[in-house]
Amino acid sequence: xxxxxxxxxxxxxxVLGANLDGKINACITNTCMQVANDPTRIAIAAIxxxxxxxMIKKSGTFSLSVLDKDTTFDTIKHFGYQSGRxxxxxxxxxxxxxxxxxxxxKKQICSLLTCKIISSTDLGTHSLFIAEVQDAKxxxxxxxxxYADYQKDIKPKTKVQTDKKIIGxxxxxxxxxxxxxxxxxxxxxxxxxxxxxxxxxxxxx
Ligand code: FE
Numbered sequence: 610x611x612x613x614x615x616x617x618x619x620x621x622x623x624v625l626g627a628n629l630d631g632k633i634n635a636c637i638t639n640t641c642m643q644v645a646n647d648p649t650r651i652a653i654a655a656i657x658x659x660x661x662x663x664m665i666k667k668s669g670t671f672s673l674s675v676l677d678k679d680t681t682f683d684t685i686k687h688f689g690y691q692s693g694r695x696x697x698x699x700x701x702x703x704x705x706x707x708x709x710x711x712x713x714x715k716k717q718i719c720s721l722l723t724c725k726i727i728s729s730t731d732l733g734t735h736s737l738f739i740a741e742v743q744d745a746k747x748x749x750x751x752x753x754x755x756y757a758d759y760q761k762d763i764k765p766k767t768k769v770q771t772d773k774k775i776i777g778x779x780x781x782x783x784x785x786x787x788x789x790x791x792x793x794x795x796x797x798x799x800x801x802x803x804x805x806x807x808x809x810x811x812x813x814x
Pocket of ligand 1: 780781782783784785798799800801802803
């Protein structure tokens with residue numbers, strides 16, 4: 610299976626915000642679609658090991674910020690490449706709270722959805738949530754980014770030095786190391802669920 614085939618799916622990139630007992634956190638998800646009207650419902654997926662996923666399962670609500678064309682890799686990295694277990698992602702990032710007290714970022718977003726979870730299904734690496742949209746707001750007139758834009762224009766390419774011997778691969782998200790010289794393109798990190806594209810080479814000294 611070619612992992613890159615999935616980069617051409619045209620869904621967006623979103624910040625998923627959570628609040629559990631006053632602690633706020635957020636992560637990046639690339640999976641959101643509207644699945645019903647009246648009441649308006651969306652489906653999202655989140656990685657099970659993410660703190661945000663655990664939090665929304667318990668709180669039953671979340672905010673979803675739709676990222677726009679101004680989005681920088683720093684923002685994606687800030688929310689997607691570190692865990693709320695280790696850092697307070699909102700300590701130095703401008704945010705506001707929605708009606709459910711879930712945080713959303715104030716820049717680089719074009720729409721904001723305020724959501725209440727109706728059901729969740731455990732899919733192994735991820736959970737799928739169906740949620741009722743309680744409120745929706747347009748936040749800028751910029752176009753949304755697609756996951757393909759992110760892969761093509763925003764995410765820096767991993768540079769592999771061909772003159773050095775690769776002895777393993779390290780997950781840039783969680784630090785997991787695979788002690789194989791070859792990284793299969795459909796490899797998924799067993800710890801954090803991120804794909805092969807989020808791994809960097811480990812070279813022999
Ligand atoms: Fe990982």
